[in-house]
Amino acid sequence: MKPKVCITTIEYPPDVGGVGESVHRIAHMLIDSGYEVHVAVFRSKQRLVSDDSRRRASCKTTLQDEVFVHRIKSAVRQPEPEIQDFFGDVYFYLKRLYQQHQFNLFHAFFLNETGYVTTLLAKENGVPVINSIRGSDLHKNIFSPKFHAQTAWTLDNSDWVTFVSRDLQRRGAAIAPGILLKSSVFLNSIAPINFEQLPTPALMHQLSGIVIGSSGRFRDKKGIEFLLDACAELSTEIDLTLLLIGDFVEKEKSYWKQEIRQSKLVAPPEANSRLQITGIVSREEALAYLPHLDIYAIPSLHDGCPNALLEAMLAGCAIVGTNVDAIGEILADGTAGLLVEPGDTPQLTTALRQLANQPELRQRLGTGARKKVLQQLSPAIERENWLQVYQRVLWPERSPQFNQMSAVSMNK
Template sequence: MKVIMIGSHLRTTGGITRVVKNYFQAGLNKKVDLEYLPTYFGSNHFVNIFYFFTKLIGLYIKLYFLNKRYDVAHIHMSYKGSFIRKKYIINLLKNKKIPIILHMHGSQFKEFYDQSADKKKSDISNTLNKVSIILALGTEWKEYYETICQTKVVSLDNAVFPKKLDSDDSNNRIYITTMGILSNRKGTYDLIEVANKLKGTIDPKFKFLLAGDGEIEKVRKKINELGLNDLFIVPGWISNEDKIQEIYQKSVIYILPSYNEGMPMSILEAMSFGLPIISTKVGSIPSVIINNENGFLVEPGDIQNLGNAVEQLLKDEQMIERMGNNNINKIKEQYNIHESIENIVKIYSQL
């Protein structure tokens, strides 16, 4: 079975890249004849445009001059520029009658659609209706996409590798960690406010570790203004897998107070390392995190309850251990990358 998968260049950061890398690492390319076509380079605007059109022209030549055939196309899409790029590609593939799987990742796709003019909304819906099947990150997103298109939508959760964890001294776990883009949307500044409220009430050995790109200097400046430098570590973006693993192993809590999300890969990764999760009731997160079972959920912007959840966990090692074990089992049973790629191959075969 010949499959073309289309997404971002694997040099870029973000959820799509992590998903694709996991697919390759789990051996999807050994189960099908898989060709990967990156269409976004992750550089400046003009480089990205040039890069995309070279890839688009190359695909056009393959399809229309070299008569290259694919049994299935698997497209990863977000919103805004990602939608525009993938719309052109969908049209090329549709004209060649190639079945298309559209794998939706955009945490802000609803806002992108709702804030568009009527003509743009129609264009979005028409594009979604050209594909064979839409993969949505959880039932919440599945139900949403079904309101704006007629294409069959299937819920497919993100997935990660279960980890073989060594028993570790809990005294070495000192980080309250978040990873990703540092921004208002991710609730980064809410975390700073939480730390400000908790200063002096929690053991000073615990540190908030904010790893990621985005508004790094702005975040550091805010921390400095509030006199919280002793509570924070802001290392910037970390790409080294060994270093990422080391951070998770030294973390006691994973916290992601986002204002919108799909199904965050960072939450699943943290769960696989046996961490309790504190997050918000957005996207598909409530289908993954159950209050008092494997973490705590609060409303976006609820700094008081965010702080309460952090404080409650740090004072209850048994709760941390119980929630961590629940998350390890949940990854093995429900969000296991090996099971996920088997489901994807089945979808390929059905198409």
């Protein structure tokens, strides 16, 4: 009989986002390894509606490529539902799913949105639970006083905790020291991509000079203001285009419009624009831009293990990244890109200038980035890491040495 796993997450395809992509990848790794996988999707901001409508709580189940996907929505009974009402509705439907399917394991992605309610249900029913920390759940949300006690309790009551960077593990251990005995660090992976089969992207004819690109959903943690400053300075000495593949999150758009106005870069529709922003595009179109970049910049202030970095590495981009989280760990040896300190515009400007003026260095680093991602960040390696964790949590008697060895061997 297949062991049944319920993964809880804030997003799952077709939702756009790195957490959803990771959950999708891991779900299929588990299916290929003989597990029955259920994914419960819920997010607190979905409790709000903009048209003053009302709705009942619901749980809609579909089968997506062998994964049972349960999308849970809380009720809207008043203009601004309380967060505790949201979690109450989620708990109700998550409990019903457990009663129906009798899961052998719960696995929560993103600590604050999903981890607490998932861990509470698991502990009440004697079911093991894994919590996977992705980035903002410890780097940003921990600064909200209302999350601190909940975060510490969830970490303490997890059977295992996984992190995508050592920075995140260190912060987790500062909050709940005991997790060092029940946690491991390993990076995301990515499958090879055939970039030659992707269509020519829409803005190609508007890109000139050295093309410096970055991609994602741009928000506070991405450090884009420092990239704007660096490119503005470089534009006085180098013909360049800054290409932002994606768009700014809605709640911060007025801030970013101000930053762009204050920069010396000229944004469309002005003539001779040195800044191009694609807006929201499909993942296929976003990927199609990468081989056309001269330099890929990821100036994040904190960022977990971003899929965008791994995609740029697969495309053979010359990369400039900040020394934070997995970005710093991946680029530290200098074979796959240049590393700068976060928020340091002069360092970032110098690194971009160095790559812009040295095509042979761009070629060497791009080749090194592609080689590294294919050899060290392959799905086969990530799959083995996950299977070790699952075996430890589900069948600890079969792996008695895992407790002592994992924190050392899996964190290398």
